[in-house]
Amino acid sequence: xxxxxxxxxxxxxxxxxxxxxxxxxxxxxxxxxxxxxxxxxxxxxxxxxxxxxxxxxxxxxxxxxxxxxxxxxxxxxxxxxxxxxxxxxxxxxxxxxxxxxxxxxxxxxxxxxxxxxxxxxxxxxxxxxxxxxxxxxxxxxxxxxxxxxxxxxxxxxxxxxxxxxxxxxxxxxxxxxxxxxxxxxxxxxxxxxxxxxxxxxxxxxxxxxxxxxxxxxxxxxxxxxxxxxxxxxxxxxxxxxxxxxxxxxxxxxxxxxxxxxxxxxxxxxxxxxxxxxxxxxxxxxxxxxxxxxxxxxxxxxxxxxxxxxxxxxxxxxxxxxxxxxxxxxxxxxxxxxxxxxxxxxxxxxxxxxxxxxxxxxxxxxxxxxxxxxxxxxxxxxxxxxxxxxxxxxxxxx
Amino acid sequence: xxxxxxxxxxxxxxxxxxxxxxxxxxxxxxxxxxxxxxxxxxxxxxxxxxxxxxxxxxxxxxxxxxxxxxxxxxxxxxxxxxxxxxxxxxxxxxxxxxxxxxxxxxxxxxxxxxxxxxxxxxxxxxxxxxxxxxxxxxxxxxxxxxxxxxxxxxxxxxxxxxxxxxxxxxxxxxxxxxxxxxxxxxxxxxxxxxxxxxxxxxxxxxxxxxxxxxxxxxxxxxxxxxxxxxxxxxxxxxxxxxxxxxxxxxxxxxxxxxxxxxxxxxxxxxxxxxxxxxxxxxxxxxxxxxxxxxxxxxxxxxxxxxxxxxxxxxxxxxxxxxxxxxxxxxxxxxxxxxxxxxxxxxxxxxxxxxxxxxxxxxxxxxxxxxxxxxxxxxxxxxxxxxxxxxxxxxxxx
Numbered sequence: 041x042x043x044x045x046x047x048x049x050x051x052x053x054x055x056x057x058x059x060x061x062x063x064x065x066x067x068x069x070x071x072x073x074x075x076x077x078x079x080x081x082x083x084x085x086x087x088x089x090x091x092x093x094x095x096x097x098x099x100x101x102x103x104x105x106x107x108x109x110x111x112x113x114x115x116x117x118x119x120x121x122x123x124x125x126x127x128x129x130x131x132x133x134x135x136x137x138x139x140x141x142x143x144x145x146x147x148x149x150x151x152x153x154x155x156x157x158x159x160x161x162x163x164x165x166x167x168x169x170x171x172x173x174x175x176x177x178x179x180x181x182x183x184x185x186x187x188x189x190x191x192x193x194x195x196x197x198x199x200x201x202x203x204x205x206x207x208x209x210x211x212x213x214x215x216x217x218x219x220x221x222x223x224x225x226x227x228x229x230x231x232x233x234x235x236x237x238x239x240x241x242x243x244x245x246x247x248x249x250x251x252x253x254x255x256x257x258x259x260x261x262x263x264x265x266x267x268x269x270x271x272x273x274x275x276x277x278x279x280x281x282x283x284x285x286x287x288x289x290x291x292x293x294x295x296x297x298x299x300x301x302x303x304x305x306x307x308x309x310x311x312x313x314x315x316x317x318x319x320x321x322x323x324x325x326x327x328x329x330x331x332x333x334x335x336x337x338x339x340x341x342x343x344x345x346x347x348x349x350x351x352x353x354x355x356x357x358x359x360x361x362x363x364x365x366x367x368x369x370x371x372x373x374x375x376x377x378x379x380x381x382x383x384x385x386x387x388x389x390x391x392x393x394x395x396x397x398x399x400x401x402x403x404x405x406x407x408x409x410x411x412x413x414x415x416x417x418x419x420x421x422x423x424x425x426x427x428x429x430x431x432x433x434x435x436x437x
Numbered sequence: 438x439x440x441x442x443x444x445x446x447x448x449x450x451x452x453x454x455x456x457x458x459x460x461x462x463x464x465x466x467x468x469x470x471x472x473x474x475x476x477x478x479x480x481x482x483x484x485x486x487x488x489x490x491x492x493x494x495x496x497x498x499x500x501x502x503x504x505x506x507x508x509x510x511x512x513x514x515x516x517x518x519x520x521x522x523x524x525x526x527x528x529x530x531x532x533x534x535x536x537x538x539x540x541x542x543x544x545x546x547x548x549x550x551x552x553x554x555x556x557x558x559x560x561x562x563x564x565x566x567x568x569x570x571x572x573x574x575x576x577x578x579x580x581x582x583x584x585x586x587x588x589x590x591x592x593x594x595x596x597x598x599x600x601x602x603x604x605x606x607x608x609x610x611x612x613x614x615x616x617x618x619x620x621x622x623x624x625x626x627x628x629x630x631x632x633x634x635x636x637x638x639x640x641x642x643x644x645x646x647x648x649x650x651x652x653x654x655x656x657x658x659x660x661x662x663x664x665x666x667x668x669x670x671x672x673x674x675x676x677x678x679x680x681x682x683x684x685x686x687x688x689x690x691x692x693x694x695x696x697x698x699x700x701x702x703x704x705x706x707x708x709x710x711x712x713x714x715x716x717x718x719x720x721x722x723x724x725x726x727x728x729x730x731x732x733x734x735x736x737x738x739x740x741x742x743x744x745x746x747x748x749x750x751x752x753x754x755x756x757x758x759x760x761x762x763x764x765x766x767x768x769x770x771x772x773x774x775x776x777x778x779x780x781x782x783x784x785x786x787x788x789x790x791x792x793x794x795x796x797x798x799x800x801x802x803x804x805x806x807x808x809x810x811x812x813x814x815x816x817x818x819x820x821x822x823x824x825x826x827x828x829x830x831x832x833x834x
Contacts, residue, residue, distance in 0.1 A: 042681045044453030049446055055698065056441030251678025253665060254685050257658035265651040281648025284439045288651050288697065297694070300685065301452065 042251050042301040049295050051188045052214040059216035060178050063093050064100030070213040072133030072174045075104040076126055078146045080138045093137055105129050113316050114145035116196040122149035123159060133174035140184025143177050147192040147210045150175045163194055164203035177215045182287040183233030185240055185294025187215035195317055202317035219283035227274050231384035232324030234270040239327045240293040243309060246348060246418045247302040259298050262289050263356045270384055305418035308334045314407045321393055328381035329390050333433035335374045338419035345419055346370050389436040400430040439648050439698040446692050448585045449611040456613035457575050460490050461497025467610040469530030469571045472501040473523055475543045477535040490534055502526050510713050511542040513593040519546035530571035537581025540574050544589040544607045547572045560591055561600035574612045579684040580630030582637055582691025584612035592714055599714035616680035624671050628781035629721030631667040636724045637690040640706055643815045644699040656695050659686050660753045667781055702815035705731045711804045718790055725778035726787050730830035732771045735816035742816055743767050786833040797827040
């Protein structure tokens with residue numbers, strides 16, 4: 041039966057070829073006056089985006105300070121620095137300019153600046169945040185869906201762990217999306233982003249909940265779009281519509297709409313977060329190397345998974361249904377999924393990703409212990425299952 | 438090219454088998470204190486829903502007054518009465534309990550109560566509203582999508598016209614959706630609702646905009662779901678999942694998500710509003726009798742429409758693609774669409790709907806003059822086209 045649900049997606053999402061020009065006006069409209077501009081490395085400087093944003097804020101009569109330096113798998117240390125800066129400079133609005141890591145870091149700063157204690161209490165320690173500073177974003181990478189999601193994931197180097205916070209406070213007031221900002225991305229970034237989008241949908245698609253025909257089909261719509269558009273994006277990144285469809289797919293994939301009334305299963309995400317948490321693996325690359333192994337393992341472990349994996353194979357991947365043995369459809373689908381990832385230039389297995397084979401038992405133990413993001417609702421897994429999936433993914437051909 | 442767009446859907450949508458029990462708590466959470474409960478006829482009294490809502494409000498410490506009597510194709514006269522009541526009783530929150538007509542009436546009251554002049558100025562006279570009272574809904578019919586849309590449509594008997602207002606202010610603070618409330622609907626109400634949902638999607642699907650692959654597929658997902666679920670709902674209306682999928686389809690169809698970046702074409706809606714405006718035709722029944730004629734006319738008038746109508750026929754209706762002549766696929770699809778409406782018990786033509794044949798020229802003139810809702814972006818139409826479509830729909834077999 042469809043589960044009771046609440047759908048809440050208040051972020052004002054603006055997609056246009058000049059979206060970034062609205063940043064000052066949007067902050068004013070949402071009550072901001074003194075802004076922290078948060079960004080990553082040099083690419084937003086080199087591209088001129090940061091300069092455009094500064095001009096927009098100045099034109100709107102806003103004052104601001106800046107904090108750059110966000111790395112992929114954003115670090116808690118910089119969040120602490122951002123929180124201190126916000127308090128010292130009496131910041132009331134945080135504007136993130138960059139990819140998902142910058143946005144996640146900005147979310148943690150905006151929430152942490154309104155929390156009296158150590159912000160890390162809010163990440164996996166069970167304390168619920170109550171408020172945040174104003175928060176807007178200019179997102180430059182179609183991948184994480186952080187521009188509208190209720191999620192933020194931060195890596196704590198001191199504790200050597202990566203943890204997430206889910207809260208409606210993580211949903212920005214507004215997000216500006218300009219597909220042209222992706223024209224300078226590398227094929228690797230595009231491919232990793234597409235893999236991340238796919239996984240956000242698949243974590244919702246592979247569910248034990250029955251009677252959810254509409255969200256099944258909405259999930260399939262996004263997956264088919266990503267599979268259609270990604271090769272086009274890799275061949276020529278300067279096509280507005282291709283990037284716009286990929287970008288809107290990434291937003292829709294993680295805004296929540298695709299998971300309404302369904303139990304989700306974030307096993308593969310949990311397995312991946314241990315990789316990127318310890319080896320700075322690109323999240324999307326890790327997911328691509330893990331998904332076929334996870335599906336293969338649960339197909340073997342639990343008969344009930346065959347129906348849904350064969351539905352995925354037939355409807356999303358176009359595998360002809362084997363009416364006599366739908367399990368064969370599912371197996372062929374998993375092979376096709378793996379081929380798709382490889383055709384995008386992503387690694388086929390954990391060995392290619394450079395994960396030391398001898399670390400697998402430790403990773404399995406840690407993944408099983410993750411407090412967040414993991415449910416196992418579609419197929420419950422124990423530590424031995426986790427290790428078997430890592431092994432399968434390490435040896436996958 | 439995909440058009441620039443803004444997606445804004447702030448309504449908190451709650452679907453559960455007991456959603457109505459949250460009405461008091463939700464109003465308090467959204468800052469309401471003195472409430473107008475707005476409803477239609479006796480069904481919400483007979484079902485006990487109104488009594489449940491009163492108890493929920495009282496339990497939450499809220500005081501309230503009531504205004505019933507909303508008719509299908511809600512009337513301006515009752516909106517005027519509601520506005521006066523709100524001012525006299527110092528109401529700060531409007532709670533609509535009923536179908537789309539009740540919700541549209543409540544929207545007009547909540548907005549009109551904050552406007553100094555005649556509220557009708559806001560409906561098709563080009564004046565933009567600036568604020569409204571608090572607004573929540575308990576929706577009892579899957580059809581209009583009014584529970585989350587930016588739209589309200591009101592009939593003015595004095596002026597003998599039906600007009601709409603589109604504004605983000607029409608989006609409720611919250612909407613409570615309980616699929617079980619639909620168990621007592623008649624097959625006719627279910628069928629008319631399903632037709633209305635289909636049309637809200639088709640008005641977005643039939644677009645001249647290219648490069649919108651994701652929203653194409655999202656539209657197709659909703660259309661296929663409605664076509665799958667409606668026969669099941671007509672056969673047995675007490676199936677939670679069936680009603681839940683239909684209800685969520687109706688919300689998604691008109692919340693705006695399916696129209697992002699696309700030019701929409703509301704020609705068929707405009708043609709229908711003249712019918713329900715003058716003869717109190719059930720909106721969904723009028724749409725079912727008009728759609729096949731509209732599609733047939735534009736397929737003949739403009740070669741460019743064939744591609745999209747054949748895509749609709751193949752992907753949504755499962756018509757095998759005629760590779761040599763896609764136009765034949767389109768024609769077969771239109772026939773199948775008409776058969777689907779008839780299989781739901783809806784009228785095949787305007788004669789069955791009781792529209793006087795001699796009125797068609799007058800209706801065509803009025804439909805062409807509508808200031809709202811009509812674009813003709815997919816296929817521009819003049820008054821002669823309108824009349825031809827009415828004629829075709831009158832004689833449709």
